[in-house]
Structures are given as C-alpha cells and as structure tokens.
Amino acid sequence: MKRRDFFKSAALVGLTSVIKTDLFGTAVKSGSVAVHSEPDLVAVMGGEPEAMLLRGLKEFGGIKTFVKKGQKVVIKPNIGWDRTPELAANTNPDLVAALVKQCKLAGASEILVFDHTCHDWKKSYTNSGIEAAVNAAGGKMVPGNDESFYRDVQIPNGVKMTSNKIHQAILDCDVWFNVPILKHHGGAKNSISMKNLMGIVWDRKFFHKNDLHQCIADIATSHKKPALNIVDAYRIMKSNGPQGKSEADVVLLKSLIISPDFVAADTAALKMFSQVQPTDIKDVRHIELAEKAHVGTMNLESLNVKRIKMN
Amino acid sequence: MKYLKKIRVGLSLLFFIPILLFFLDFTGKLPTQLHQLLSIQWIPALLSMDFIILGVLLLLSLLFGRIYCSVICPLGVFQDIVTWKTRLFRKKKKFRYEYAKPQNWIRYSILALTIIVFIFGSSFLVLLLDPYSTFGRISSQLFRPLVIFANNGLSHLLGKTGNYSVYEVKQLSFIPLAFSLAFLFFLVVTTMSWTKGRSYCNTICPVGTGLGLLSKFSIFRIAINESSCVRCGACERKCKSQCIDNDTMKIDETRCVSCFDCLSSCKKDSIHYEYRYKKQTTSVTEPKVSSGRRTFLLTTGAIISTAAFAKPRKIISKNDSILSRMPIMPPGAGSMEHFKTHCTACQICITKCPMQVLKPAALQYGISGITQPHLVFSTEVFCSYDCNICTTVCPTSALKKLPIEEKKLAQIGVAKFRKDKCIVFTEEKDCGACSEHCPTQAVHMIDYKDGLTIPEVTQDLCTGCGACESICPSKPYVAIYVEGVSTQLKAKKPTDAKKFDKKIDDFGF
Numbered sequence: 120m121k122r123r124d125f126f127k128s129a130a131l132v133g134l135t136s137v138i139k140t141d142l143f144g145t146a147v148k149s150g151s152v153a154v155h156s157e158p159d160l161v162a163v164m165g166g167e168p169e170a171m172l173l174r175g176l177k178e179f180g181g182i183k184t185f186v187k188k189g190q191k192v193v194i195k196p197n198i199g200w201d202r203t204p205e206l207a208a209n210t211n212p213d214l215v216a217a218l219v220k221q222c223k224l225a226g227a228s229e230i231l232v233f234d235h236t237c238h239d240w241k242k243s244y245t246n247s248g249i250e251a252a253v254n255a256a257g258g259k260m261v262p263g264n265d266e267s268f269y270r271d272v273q274i275p276n277g278v279k280m281t282s283n284k285i286h287q288a289i290l291d292c293d294v295w296f297n298v299p300i301l302k303h304h305g306g307a308k309n310s311i312s313m314k315n316l317m318g319i320v321w322d323r324k325f326f327h328k329n330d331l332h333q334c335i336a337d338i339a340t341s342h343k344k345p346a347l348n349i350v351d352a353y354r355i356m357k358s359n360g361p362q363g364k365s366e367a368d369v370v371l372l373k374s375l376i377i378s379p380d381f382v383a384a385d386t387a388a389l390k391m392f393s394q395v396q397p398t399d400i401k402d403v404r405h406i407e408l409a410e411k412a413h414v415g416t417m418n419l420e421s422l423n424v425k426r427i428k429m430n
Numbered sequence: 431m432k433y434l435k436k437i438r439v440g441l442s443l444l445f446f447i448p449i450l451l452f453f454l455d456f457t458g459k460l461p462t463q464l465h466q467l468l469s470i471q472w473i474p475a476l477l478s479m480d481f482i483i484l485g486v487l488l489l490l491s492l493l494f495g496r497i498y499c500s501v502i503c504p505l506g507v508f509q510d511i512v513t514w515k516t517r518l519f520r521k522k523k524k525f526r527y528e529y530a531k532p533q534n535w536i537r538y539s540i541l542a543l544t545i546i547v548f549i550f551g552s553s554f555l556v557l558l559l560d561p562y563s564t565f566g567r568i569s570s571q572l573f574r575p576l577v578i579f580a581n582n583g584l585s586h587l588l589g590k591t592g593n594y595s596v597y598e599v600k601q602l603s604f605i606p607l608a609f610s611l612a613f614l615f616f617l618v619v620t621t622m623s624w625t626k627g628r629s630y631c632n633t634i635c636p637v638g639t640g641l642g643l644l645s646k647f648s649i650f651r652i653a654i655n656e657s658s659c660v661r662c663g664a665c666e667r668k669c670k671s672q673c674i675d676n677d678t679m680k681i682d683e684t685r686c687v688s689c690f691d692c693l694s695s696c697k698k699d700s701i702h703y704e705y706r707y708k709k710q711t712t713s714v715t716e717p718k719v720s721s722g723r724r725t726f727l728l729t730t731g732a733i734i735s736t737a738a739f740a741k742p743r744k745i746i747s748k749n750d751s752i753l754s755r756m757p758i759m760p761p762g763a764g765s766m767e768h769f770k771t772h773c774t775a776c777q778i779c780i781t782k783c784p785m786q787v788l789k790p791a792a793l794q795y796g797i798s799g800i801t802q803p804h805l806v807f808s809t810e811v812f813c814s815y816d817c818n819i820c821t822t823v824c825p826t827s828a829l830k831k832l833p834i835e836e837k838k839l840a841q842i843g844v845a846k847f848r849k850d851k852c853i854v855f856t857e858e859k860d861c862g863a864c865s866e867h868c869p870t871q872a873v874h875m876i877d878y879k880d881g882l883t884i885p886e887v888t889q890d891l892c893t894g895c896g897a898c899e900s901i902c903p904s905k906p907y908v909a910i911y912v913e914g915v916s917t918q919l920k921a922k923k924p925t926d927a928k929k930f931d932k933k934i935d936d937f938g939f
Contacts, residue, residue: 162937201816231594237867237901239784239814241458246816265598267586291592305875305883306862324809327863328853328903358927359871367926372934390939395930402881404860419939426937 157184159422160378160387166429168353169217171375175349176221178425179377185346188226190293194218194258195345197300197315198234198249200362201242207354207369208362210300212248214351214375218296219256231288233261234318237361240264261288269321274341276412279333284321285342297345301352301376301388303360303368303396307331308403310361311385312348313339313414336408339381348384350376357396370395382406382415383422431703435690438500446507453569453781454577456599468778468825472498472637473560477553477772478827488644495645495652499631499638499687505561506631506638506687508568509623513670516624530626530672532682533633541639553771554798561635562825564615566776567801571612571790574781575601600786608790608801627670632685642684651706652686652693654679659700665692756914757794758805758894761813761840762821762829766916773828775801779820787811787896788820805842807896807912813842815869815895838869841921843894843912845873845887851909854884864898864910870924873898873910885910890922 161178163171176182186192196210204212215232222230232253236243240263244250250260262268269284289295299315306327307314316338317323326334352374359368374391378384385406392398400406400417410417445467452464468474475483490497499506544555557563578599585596622630631638645651654665656679666676669692673685692701756766760779763769780788780803790801803820805813818837821829832840845864853861864885865873872891875883885898887910894912902908 162939164935164937201814229592237810239817242784242814242816259594261594262597265585265589267598268589304862305865306860308860324863324901324903327861327901328905330857330859331861332859357930361866362869364869364871364924365926367929370930370934374937387937387939391934391937394934394936394938399881424939 156423158425159380160376160383160419161425161427162374162376162387162391163427163429164372164374166373168211168214168351168375170429171353171373172214172217172221172349174427174429175375175377178427179347182221182225185294185296186222186225186227187293189228190226191229191291192222192227192231193288193292193295194222194230194232194253194298195289195295195315195319196232196234196249196298196351197302197310197318198243198247199237199318201238201246202362203246204248205354205366205369206363207300207302207356208360209243209247209249210298210351211353212252214349214353215249215298216252216256216258218298218349219253219258223257230258231261231292232258233263233286233288235263235286235321235323236318261286263318266321272342274337276340277334277337278408278412279329280325280337283325283338286319286321289319289343294346295343297348299348299350300355301350301372301392302356302363303358303392305360307335307405309385309389309392309398311350311388313381313385313405313409316342332404332408335405336412336414339405339409339414340412344381345379347377347379348381350384350388352376352388352391355392355395357392380415380422382410382417383419384415385409386417387419387424431690431699432694434703435694438497438688438690442501442507442510445502446504446511449504449565450569450573453566453778454574456574456578456581456781458782458784462782462819462822465778465823465825468562468776468823470502471560471562471825472503472641473556473562473774474776474825474827477556477774478825491641491644492647493649495648495650495683495686495688496638496641497688498641499628500689503561503565503637505565505568505619505635506628508565509619509628509630510670510689512620512623513627526667527627527669527672529666529669529675529677530629532673532685533629537633537639537642540634541636544636548771551771552798553774555636557774557798557800557802559634559636560774560776561631561637563774563776564619566778567608567612568616568619570602570777570781571609572616602780602786603789603806605790605792605801607792611801627672628685628687629672631687632671632673638687639684645683645686645688647706648683649706650703651683652681652688652690652701652703654681655700655702658698660698662697664695664697665701668692668695755911756916757791757799758843758896758912758914759918760788760803760805760820760829761818761837761842761918762824762832763842764830764918769828770795770799770802772826773799773802773824774826775799775803776825777801777803778823778825779803779829782819782823784817784819785811785814787813805896805912807900810900812867812896812900813894815893815897839893839921839923841893841915841919843892843896843914844889845892845894845898845910846913847873847885847887847910848907849884849909851904851907852884853904853909854878854882855909856904858882861903863901863903867897867901869893869895869897870921872921872924891924893921 158178161175163175196215198209200208202208272285273282299312302310304310313335352372354369356363357370547555582598585598619630663676666674671685673682787805788803789806791804821832865875870891872888876886878884896912898910902910
C-alpha cells in the first residue's frame with residue numbers, strides 16, 4: 120500500500136468511527152441518559168428472519184441510521200460451506216435478502232455480498248441459497264476467491280497479526296454489515312461475529328498457525344468496523360461445527376442479536392448458545408482477548424440491552 | 431453425391447464442437463450429459479465393454495467404412511480443421527495431395543503391439559495412442575490454459591473497476607511431463623496433418639488401422655467407374671488420406687476415412703460411393719508378414735512392456751519432508767489394477783473437477799500411468815464431500831459411476847495424524863483447522879490439556895478427502911495427511927449428533 124493510500128484509508132476509518140460514536144455511542148457510554156438513548160444491543164426472539172430484522176433495526180432508528188442515499192454497502196454473511204440453509208452452516212438466506220432489501224430502500228447505490236469461502240465458492244454461494252436470495256433482492260454477489268481483489272492492510276493494534284490482506288469490497292465501501300450465524304466450532308469453540316471476520320481476509324492459514332484466538336481478536340481491532348453485527352440465531356448449529364453433519368446438529372432458536380459492539384454481540388450470543396450446549400466463555404478465548412484490546416465489552420449489565428419477544 | 435461431403439462436415443462439427451467446449455468449459459455451466467459424446471468413442475466403449483455402443487460403432491463401420499474417423503473422432507476432425515486451415519497459408523495449386531504407399535509395416539506393428547501389451551495387462555499404449563484421449567490431453571493441457579488465461583485477464587481488468595461479472599479461475603498447476611506429452615502429440619499430429627492430411631490416422635493411430643481392416647468389408651465404399659474415368663487425377667489431388675491411385679484407378683480402402691471429398695471433385699461423375707457387392711471387385715492384397723516385422727514386434731514389445739509393467743512407486747521418505755504414500759486415486763476407481771488398465775488419461779475428470787484437486791500424474795503411477803489423474807492436496811484444495819462429477823463423466827469406466835450417497839462413503843484414502851508436528855502440541859495453542867474442515871468428523875477434537883483440544887482420527891469414518899491436509903497450517907511439515915490405498919473400501923456412515931428437543935424460550939442473558 121502506498122503511504123498516501125494508507126493515510127486516506129486511515130482517515131476514512133477514523134471518520135467512520137467518529138460518525139458512529141455520534142450516532143449511538145456517547146450518550147450511553149457517558150451513562151447519564153441510558154433510558155431514552157439508542158440501544159447497544161438488541162435481541163429479538165420468536166419471529167421469522169425478516170420480521171425480526173425489521174423489529175430489531177427499528178430500535179436503532181431503522182436502516183436509515185446506517186445507510187445513506189447513494190452509499191456503497193457491503194454485507195458479509197457466513198457463506199463458508201457448501202451446505203443447504205437447513206443445516207445452519209451458513210447465514211440464513213432470508214435474513215441476508217431482507218437486509219439487502221432494507222439497504223435498497225435506504226437508497227444504497229450498490230449492495231455487494233461476499234465471503235472468502237472454505238468450500239468451493241461457487242457451490243457454497245449456490246447451495247447456501249444466498250446467491251439466489253441476494254440476486255432476487257437486488258444485491259450483487261462478489262467472488263471472494265481471487266487474491267487480486269485483496270489489498271494489504273496494517274493492523275497496528277494487532278498482537279500476533281499486524282497485517283493481512285482484506286477484500287477491496289470492504290475497503291472501498293461506505294458502510295458494511297457483519298452478518299454471521301451462531302455456530303459451534305471445533306477449532307475456535309464458537310463462531311459468531313468476530314470469527315466471521317476470517318472471511319474478509321485472504322490469508323486464513325496465518326490465523327491457525329499463530330494462535331487462532333489472538334488473531335481473531337487482532338482482526339477485530341483494526342479493520343474498518345461494520346456498522347452492525349447482525350447475528351443470525353434463527354437456526355443454530357449446536358455440535359459438529361462449523362460444517363455440521365446433519366440436521367441433528369441444528370436447533371431452531373428463532374432469534375436475532377444486533378449490536379455494533381463485537382464483544383457484546385458475541386458474549387450475548389454465546390450465552391444464548393449455552394442454553395443449548397453449555398460453553399465456557401473463557402474457552403472462546405478471542406472474546407476476552409478482544410475485550411482486553413478495547414474492542415468492546417463483555418459486561419452486558421453496563422450496556423443498554425433491549426430484549427424483544429415476537430409472537 | 432456431392433451432398434455427402436456436406437453432411438459429413440456438418441455431422442462432424444456436431445460432434446467436435448460440443449466435445450471441444452466440454453473440455454474447455456471452466457464454468458461448469460455445460461451439462462455433464464455431454465460426456466455421452468465421449469462414451470461413444472471406440473476406445474472408451476471398448477474399455478467399458480458397452481456392447482450397445484460397440485454394436486452401433488461396429489455396424490457403422492461395416493456399413494459406411496471409417497465414418498468414425500471422419501465424424502466422431504475429435505482428433506480426426508481436429509486434423510481436418512488443421513488441413514483446412516493450411517489453405518490460408520499456401521497457394522491453391524500447392525493444396526494438393528498425391529497417392530502415397532501405405533506404411534503397412536509401421537501401422538500394423540503399432541496395432542499389434544497395442545493389442546499384445548493390453549492383453550498382457552497394461553493399457554500403456556492404449557493410453558498413449560487412443561486418438562480421443564490424445565485430443566483430450568491436447569485440449570486440456572494446451573487449449574484450456576489459454577482460454578482461462580484470457581478469462582483471468584478480463585476478470586482482473588473488470589475487477590479493478592468494481593465489475594465482478596467475470597471471475598477468476600485458477601489455472602491447473604503445471605505438470606511438465608503432462609504438458610510435454612500433450613505438446614509432443616500436438617506437434618506430431620499438426621505437422622503430419624499440415625503436410626500429409628490424414629497420415630497420422632493411417633500410420634500411427636491403432637484405431638484407424640483397426641477400422642481400416644474392418645472397412646474392407648463395409649457395405650458401402652468409394653469406387654471409380656473405370657469406363658467413364660478420364661484419369662484427370664482431380665480425386666487423387668483431393669484425397670487427404672492419399673489413398674486414391676489415379677494411375678491404377680485403385681482406392682486403398684483401408685486408408686479411406688469416408689470423407690467424401692473426392693466425390694465433389696470429379697467433373698465426370700466417375701467416382702461413387704456405392705454398394706460393394708454390386709459386382710465383382712478385385713480384392714486388396716493382404717499385407718505380407720516379413721520376418722523383419724516379427725523381430726521389430728518382439729524387441730519393441732519387450733521394451734514397451736517393461737515400461738508398461740513398471741509398478742507404481744511408493745515414495746518412501748527418509749525424513750519428514752516427504753510423505754510416504756501411494757498415489758491417491760479418484761473416487762470410483764476401485765482397485766489400482768482396474769484403474770490403471772482402464773484409464774486412458776483423457777483428462778476429462780481433471781478438467782471437470784470443481785476443486786481442481788485432480789491433477790495429471792507424472793510418474794506416481796509408474797511410466798504406464800503417465801498423466802492418469804490423482805489427487806494432490808494443497809491449501810483449500812481437496813475432494814469436495816458433496817461432489818461426484820469425476821465419476822459421472824468418466825467415459826472408460828475407469829471410474830465407476832457413484833451416486834452422491836455412495837460417493838460420500840467412498841474411501842479414497844485414510845488420514846494419518848502426526849501429533850509431534852501439530853500446532854496444539856508444539857505451540858500449545860488452539861487450532862482445530864483439520865477438524866473444522868472434516869465433513870464426517872472422522873477428524874475430531876478431543877481434550878488435550880488446559881482447555882486445549884487436539885485432533886484425533888477415527889479411520890473407519892475417514893473418506894480421505896484431504897480437507898484436513900489441505901488446511902493444516904503446520905510448517906514445514908503438515909501434521910495430518912492422507913495415505914492412499916490400493917483398493918478403495920467403503921467408509922462407515924457417520925452417526926448423527928444427539929438431537930436437542932427442548933424448547934428455548936429465554937435469551938440466556
């Protein structure tokens with residue numbers, strides 16, 4: 120990366136973080152006017168994916184809080200595996216489509232969707248149902264398998280990982296949404312919003328080689344942060360993750376967790392997950408490591424959390 | 431009779447273009463059903479003992495002569511296209527052929543040798559000389575990379591401007607031996623067809639020679655009407671098989687490929703495609719057997735069969751840098767013996783493999799298995815669990831067709847775990863990449879120490895897909911790898927997890 124480019128993107132990242140704090144940060148963090156402020160985390164339960172998304176976004180003031188007319192938007196679901204939606208290995212296609220529709224309504228000029236998949240990308244895009252859903256909703260699928268689409272990015276606050284390549288769609292967009300699915304994970308113990316970031320980088324092997332959890336926390340410190348983490352818990356994978364073997368691994372929770380805070384989103388999602396499959400949050404080490412790096416907070420009590428049940 | 435040539439050209443393109451596109455298609459958009467066009471080739475049909483196809487091919491030959499060479503065989507049509515293209519490069523007057531004597535000594539030796547070596551259990555010469563497979567190797571090793579290169583150039587240009595409509599496709603890794611073999615045959619075939627029409631088919635190709643023998647009995651054949659012929663030589667100049675002798679008014683039927691070019695050249699309408707048994711004809715003399723040929727057969731046979739029967743080598747490692755393993759055969763191969771004798775290395779499975787894990791072998795299967803497909807795992811390149819394309823497109827029955835549920839249990843190898851190389855052991859950090867990628871959880875994580883988990887392999891469940899090996903981050907030696915097998919067995923069906931039936935009504939936080 121040229122120095123000039125670096126300054127440009129650094130400035131952009133800085134700018135976005137400022138805007139975000141203005142939108143829903145300061146009031147709550149100062150602690151004075153918690154009741155009427157924007158929430159830090161919204162959890163919705165009991166509806167269909169699209170209805171839950173709309174209900175959740177409403178608490179944040181609707182999609183227009185995040186997406187302005189003419190902006191370039193990127194949505195990053197988990198499309199890592201050549202699996203059908205029923206197996207809960209990938210983000211629910213209805214949820215992704217609903218988000219595309221919302222961005223469209225807000226006047227986004229372009230809505231790109233991609234993942235750096237683990238299985239063959241074409242098969243994963245197709246069999247996850249996400250490609251068809253996104254195309255129908257007016258978004259565009261972008262290949263994530265091509266190294267030339269990834270650009271070097273420094274991660275100054277990284278402990279183990281201080282640079283990697285990130286997909287240009289993320290680097291060049293105005294706003295992006297991180298849309299993971301809540302899953303058991305053999306290596307990382309659990310895969311939620313921060314683990315989902317492994318799909319925006321090129322060199323994934325680096326993570327596994329150099330302390331997986333630390334690298335996941337590192338990537339959460341640096342890159343252009345998503346406007347929201349929208350954790351799909353409509354169907355969750357309770358065992359044999361991240362691919363799953365059969366529908367016996369899947370539990371229908373009909374839930375959704377939304378938060379701009381990586382750590383809070385993952386903490387809340389893991390607590391929900393633990394009701395099905397008890398998991399010690401200490402074992403999902405990257406959550407604690409990210410908190411240590413000031414990415415966010417695990418202390419849900421300190422946050423303005425909205426819990427909504429739909430029927 | 432002039433319409434016959436047009437029909438022949440039209441039909442040949444109907445076979446040739448889909449076959450070529452099938453080999454070039456890197457998008458996977460063409461229907462796999464096109465593989466039927468490969469199954470109706472002579473050698474694949476012979477190897478898979480498909481009696482219906484063989485019957486039809488035989489009938490065609492007995493009716494119309496070597497129509498296979500002119501219409502169905504992609505290498506034959508490819509040569510016609512090369513020959514046709516030479517017109518652009520030379521003056522019309524030079525675009526002429528003249529009668530040439532048959533190279534009986536060479537062509538019958540090659541045919542005999544191919545058969546003898548095959549009877550003794552090696553398909554080395556079949557693999558080398560089957561014209562369809564040669565065409566497959568030329569298409570996949572020479573033409574396909576050019577097409578992909580062009581596609582990727584376009585993809586990079588468009589991608590930089592944010593247009594993602596054309597996506598990058600990985601080039602198959604360069605295997606020097608496979609490339610050289612394809613290139614050698616490309617040179618020989620192109621040169622011979624450039625200068626001498628169909629002389630490759632009539633000198634080297636064992637299928638051509640074999641069909642030549644058959645076509646002596648074909649019901650229809652080309653014949654010159656001696657009473658009306660003025661010996662102008664127009665037909666001889668047109669004959670790309672160089673089998674029309676204007677001086678004696680004889681046609682060497684063993685070399686005639688039924689292209690019908692001669693029919694449209696005759697201004698006197700004296701050359702016809704007609705019923706053989708209309709009247710008595712002089713029989714073509716049988717090729718004499720000379721003792722020189724016998725010596726040639728014996729010595730060459732000895733040399734080639736030595737090469738052909740060289741066993742697949744097991745690469746033995748002295749240290750950890752080289753894995754000790756057998757080549758890993760594609761699913762459906764069954765046993766090494768079956769696979770090696772039935773695969774003609776046409777490369778169709780390799781070009782269709784969406785994961786590009788299939789690659790042409792160099793010497794992994796021995797000399798006789800040169801360019802036969804084997805699996806090579808590398809980062810994110812492994813055998814996809816939900817894929818059986820290679821088994822469905824194989825025209826020779828080297829790979830048995832496996833329905834997807836059977837393919838999921840086909841054990842093409844077994845994963846071996848080397849704890850002392852594992853990151854969890856050496857660094858004492860979580861990893862689990864192998865288990866994460868294992869579709870059957872044959873590789874799963876068990877408790878190690880201090881909350882860490884380490885992989886363990888249940889061999890019965892392992893299909894040998896290589897997902898674990900492909901993702902293992904241990905450097906320089908992977909901690910988990912797949913060992914090939916000489917006979918593919920059936921893996922156990924993975925058991926489902928325990929279902930969770932309770933209803934969750936709480937957020938949990």
